[in-house]
Structure formats: C-alpha cells, structure tokens
Amino acid sequence: GENVEQHPSTLSVQEGDSAVIKCTYSDSASNYFPWYKQELGKGPQLIIDIRSNVGEKKDQRIAVTLNKTAKHFSLHITETQPEDSAVYFCAATTLYDKVIFGPGTSLSVIP
Amino acid sequence: DSGVTQTPKHLITATGQRVTLRCSPRSGDLSVYWYQQSLDQGLQFLIQYYNGEERAKGNILERFSAQQFPDLHSELNLSSLELGDSALYFCASSVPTWGAQTGELFFGEGSRLTVL
Numbered sequence: 001g002e003n004v005e006q007h008p009s010t011l012s013v014q015e016g017d018s019a020v021i022k023c024t025y026s027d028s029a030s031n032y033f034p035w036y037k038q039e040l041g042k043g044p045q046l047i048i049d050i051r052s053n054v055g056e057k058k059d060q061r062i063a064v065t066l067n068k069t070a071k072h073f074s075l076h077i078t079e080t081q082p083e084d085s086a087v088y089f090c091a092a093t094t095l096y097d098k099v100i101f102g103p104g105t106s107l108s109v110i111p
Numbered sequence: 112d113s114g115v116t117q118t119p120k121h122l123i124t125a126t127g128q129r130v131t132l133r134c135s136p137r138s139g140d141l142s143v144y145w146y147q148q149s150l151d152q153g154l155q156f157l158i159q160y161y162n163g164e165e166r167a168k169g170n171i172l173e174r175f176s177a178q179q180f181p182d183l184h185s186e187l188n189l190s191s192l193e194l195g196d197s198a199l200y201f202c203a204s205s206v207p208t209w210g211a212q213t214g215e216l217f218f219g220e221g222s223r224l225t226v227l
Contacts, residue, residue, distance in 0.1 A: 041220075043218030044201075044216075044218050097167065099156070099216055
C-alpha cells in the first residue's frame with residue numbers, strides 16, 4: 001500500500017522568510033497529491049493540491065511542485081506570516097481511494 | 112464550517128468500555144473516512160465507506176468497527192477500550208453525488224476520546 005514520508009517534522013522560520021516541506025510517496029499509481037493545514041483544535045483543511053499531469057501549481061503565497069519520476073513533491077510557502085503557523089500534512093492517493101497522509105510538519109512562524 | 116458534523120466532541124470513559132462516535136457527512140457526499148490522531152501523531156487512516164459499502168481498510172483494530180447507513184451517516188464503534196485508544200478521531204467526507212469529484216476531503220472537528 002501507499003506510504004508517505006514527510007520532512008522536516010518541525011520547522012521554525014522568521015516572519016517573511018520562506019518555508020519548504022518535502023514529501024515522498026511509494027505507490028506509483030498515486031496521481032493526486034493534496035496538502036492540508038491543521039490549526040490548533042480544528043480538523044485539517046485543504047490548502048492546495050496537484051495532479052500527476054502537472055509539475056507545479058501556485059496559489060498566491062503557496063506553491064507545490066511534483067516530480068513523478070522521483071516520487072516526491074514539495075510545498076513552498078513564501079513571505080510567511082504568523083497565521084501560517086500550523087501543522088501541515090501532505091498526502092498521496094488516487095481519486096476515490098483512501099487518502100494516506102504523511103506524519104505532518106509543525107510550522108512555527110516567529111514574528 | 113466544513114459541513115461535516117461529529118458527535119460527541121468530547122468523551123471520557125474507562126478502560127474496557129465501549130463507545131460510539133457519530134459522523135454526518137457533508138450534504139450529498141457519498142464517501143466517509145475515519146482517521147485516528149494520537150497526541151503529536153499524524154492522521155492514521157482507519158476505514159473508508161462509499162455509499163454504504165466498505166471501500167478500504169487501514170490499520171483498524173479488530174476491537175473497532177464502523178458502518179455507513181442508508182442516509183450516509185457513519186458510526187465508529189470502539190470496544191474493550193484501552194488507555195492507548197485515547198486520541199482524536201476525525202471523520203471526513205468526499206465524493207459528491209452531483210458536481211465534479213475534486214478529491215478534497217472535508218473534515219469534521221473531531222471527537223476527542225479520553226480513556227481513563
């Protein structure tokens with residue numbers, strides 16, 4: 001079955017700096033790679049996703065890149081703000097199938 | 112508000128007991144997922160239902176069971192509870208009956224189970 005690894009487990013950055021979180025997956029059949037943000041006391045919420053026919057996708061300060069050959073994908077947050085502080089989860093799946101999450105990255109943005 | 116409702120929000124019980132967690136998916140969503148999140152842990156996939164049928168199973172213990180009813184709500188039953196079962200249990204829904212399937216999971220706010 002699918003296995004997703006995620007690094008780093010914790011990340012501290014100064015406000016305004018960039019943050020990068022990296023994930024690898026094992027199942028070459030996976031073709032959908034979402035990223036979720038979990039704020040304290042809440043359920044995870046989708047922030048951006050990418051499909052296997054796309055190499056990069058950007059939404060304002062957030063971007064994701066995908067390398068299907070190497071089976072890894074990354075989340076990039078630029079100009080970080082204190083409200084970006086949260087736990088971020090990557091995931092790999094195919095549509096309609098079970099969604100397997102990475103172990104999470106706790107991001108702290110220091111004002 | 113994701114549209115997914117989980118009850119109860121908090122539950123405290125003793126070892127050996129049995130509890131039932133309930134999830135009402137987003138209106139029209141056919142698929143329900145259950146995840147377990149222990150302290151400082153990630154989201155462990157337990158089980159997925161699609162339109163009343165079990166679709167995928169993860170590392171769900173034999174003491175745990177789930178079902179999805181004809182009205183699409185789901186229940187997760189946890190029995191013979193142990194201290195290690197203390198966790199946050201999330202339900203998520205997806206796959207709308209109308210509109211495009213985007214793949215997005217909509218999570219509830221979770222049910223926090225404490226086993227003493």
